[in-house]
Amino acid sequence: MRLQNKTAIVTGAASGFGAGIARKFITEGASVMVADINFDAAQSIANELGPKALACAVDVSIAADVQNLSKMTLDAFGHIDILVNNAGVTHTPQPMEDISEEMFDRVLAVNAKSVFLSAKYIIPIMKKQGYGVVLNVASTAGVSPRPNLSWYNASKGWMITATRSMAVELAASGIRVNAINPVAGETPLLKTFMGEDTPEMRAKFLSTIPLGRFSTPEDMGHAACYLCSDEAGMVTGVCMEVDGGRCI
Numbered sequence: 001m002r003l004q005n006k007t008a009i010v011t012g013a014a015s016g017f018g019a020g021i022a023r024k025f026i027t028e029g030a031s032v033m034v035a036d037i038n039f040d041a042a043q044s045i046a047n048e049l050g051p052k053a054l055a056c057a058v059d060v061s062i063a064a065d066v067q068n069l070s071k072m073t074l075d076a077f078g079h080i081d082i083l084v085n086n087a088g089v090t091h092t093p094q095p096m097e098d099i100s101e102e103m104f105d106r107v108l109a110v111n112a113k114s115v116f117l118s119a120k121y122i123i124p125i126m127k128k129q130g131y132g133v134v135l136n137v138a139s140t141a142g143v144s145p146r147p148n149l150s151w152y153n154a155s156k157g158w159m160i161t162a163t164r165s166m167a168v169e170l171a172a173s174g175i176r177v178n179a180i181n182p183v184a185g186e187t188p189l190l191k192t193f194m195g196e197d198t199p200e201m202r203a204k205f206l207s208t209i210p211l212g213r214f215s216t217p218e219d220m221g222h223a224a225c226y227l228c229s230d231e232a233g234m235v236t237g238v239c240m241e242v243d244g245g246r247c248i
Contacts, residue, residue, distance in 0.1 A: 001029040002028045002029070002225060002230070002231065003025055003027055003028040003029045003082075003185050003228065003229060004028070004029035004030075004084055005028070005029065006025075006030045006031070006081040006228075007030065007031045007032075007033075007073065007077040007078075007079055007080055007081050007082070008022075008025050008031070008080075008081065008082035008083070008084060008228070009030050009032075009033045009035055009069065009073055009080060009082070009083050009084065010022045010025070010028050010032055010033070010034060010084040010086055011036070011058065011069075011084065011085055011086050012035070012036055012060075012086040012088060012116075012137075013032070013034040013035055013036055013042065013043075013084075013086065014034065014036035014038050014044070014045050015041060015136060016185070016186075016217060017034075017086070017174050017182060017215075017220040018036070018086040018087070018137075018221075019045050019088055019217055019218045020216065020217020020218055020221040021084055021086060021217070021220055021221045021222050021224045021225075022034055022045060022049060022053065022223050023128075023221060024180050024218070024221030024222065024224065025082075025156070025218070025221075025225065025228075026049045026050065026052060026053060026199060026215040026234045028050070028225055028229070029055070030081075030082070031052040031076075031077050031204070032052065032053045032054075032247075033053075033054055033055075033056055033072070033073045033077070033087035034046045034047065034049070034053055034054065034055045035055075035056045035058045035060075035068070035074070035087075036056075036057070036058065036087070037057065037058065037059050037060075037087070037202060037212075038057075039055060039056075039057035040057065040209075041056040042055035045124055050051075050153055054072075054076055056069050056072050056073070057241050058131075059176075060085075060110060060114035060117065060236040061096055061106075061109035061110050061113050061117070062117075063117055063120070063121075064123050064158065066117040066118055066120075066122075067121045068115070069121075070121045070122050070125065072206035074125065074243075078093040078128065078239065079125075079129060080125050080129075080132065081116065081131070081132060081133065081212050082121060082131070082132070082133045082134075082135070082136075082165055082228045083118055083126075083133070083134045083135070084135045084137065084184050084224060084228070085118055085134070085135070085136045085137060085159075086114050086138075087110060087114060087116060088110060088111050088137065089106060089107055089110045089111065089150040090149065090151055091103045091104075091107055091149070091151060092106065092153035093147075093149055094148055094221065095146075095148060095207055096150040096151065097194060097240065099150075099151055103149050107149070107151050107152055107177045108155055111152070111155035111156065111158070111159060112155050112159065112162075114161050115136060115159060117174075118134075119166065123170065123175070126170075126173070126174075127131075127170075127173045127175070127225075128235030129142050129174075130173070130174045131174040131175065131179075132174070132175040132176075133175070133176050133178075133227070133228045134166065134170075134176070134178075135177075135178055135180065135213065135224055135227055135228055136159050136178075136180075137161045137179070137180055137181040137182065137220070138156045138159040138160050138176070138179045138180065138239060139152075139156040139181055139182060139183075140181045140182065140183045140241060140243045140246050140247050141153045141157075142156030142157035142158075142159060142160045142181065143157075143160070143181055143239075143247050144243065144246065144247045145157075150216075151180070152208065156181075156243070158246040159179065160179060160181070160239050161240055163177055163178065163179040163237065164237045164239070165194045167207065167237030168237065169234040171236060175225070176232070176233075176235065176236040176242065177179075177236055177237065178227045178232070178235060178237065178238045178239070179223060179238070179239040179240070180220060180223050180227065180239075180240050180241075180242050181217040181239055181240065181242065181243060181247070182219070182220055182242050183209055183214065183241065183242075183244055183246045184214055184215065185214045185215035185216060185217070185219075185220070186214050186217070187217075187248045190214070196207035206233035208247065209243070209244040209245065209246045210244055210245035210246070211244030211245055212244070213244060215242060215243065215244070217243055220242060223240060223242045229244065
């Protein structure tokens with residue numbers, strides 16, 4: 001029960017890594033706001049998790065939605081101890097010049113602007129409390145970029161730098177900020193990353209991961225739980241690779 005009496009917002013929590021993090025947080029005693037653009041899926045996860053979980057519809061790239069998420073969480077739980085910026089999108093593997101401007105804008109809005117908006121509307125609450133933890137879900141793509149995913153890579157590199165900058169600025173306010181860098185995992189984004197989900201493409205991806213498997217939602221839940229718990233009280237500004245050795 002490492003998160004007993006803690007409250008957490010997890011964005012993109014209706015599936016994939018976000019759902020894995022939400023499940024782990026619940027088992028460790030936290031109350032969780034399951035935030036996702038797909039409300040029906042978010043409600044389904046919240047129902048699965050039980051009475052300490054609630055669902056909220058949010059597009060993390062829209063200021064009014066993030067502001068409403070903050071208000072709903074405060075109204076429901078009274079405080080916000082943990083924020084997990086997990087929601088993310090990618091584009092299909094293509095030469096950088098072939099990516100549409102619309103897709104570029106969407107990737108940067110969801111993967112980068114969302115962190116700005118959550119800081120704008122949730123960090124002031126944590127400052128007033130005098131404590132808080134932020135966890136950004138970045139990617140090995142921001143450390144060791146794959147070809148033809150250039151703008152996704154760039155958005156995750158931005159998130160890694162933002163994590164370190166936030167950690168330095170917010171430490172004096174009692175707020176820790178870290179990130180996890182997953183490798184490709186068994187999530188709804190996997191097919192998009194690969195371009196096509198075939199045994200041959202999976203084998204190609206797995207050949208770059210020394211431990212020989214994809215990341216799982218459970219892997220992310222375990223890492224997130226540690227970084228967001230008091231056990232990591234001296235850890236801030238860390239971007240932890242949870243990648244089976246891919247970035248070595």
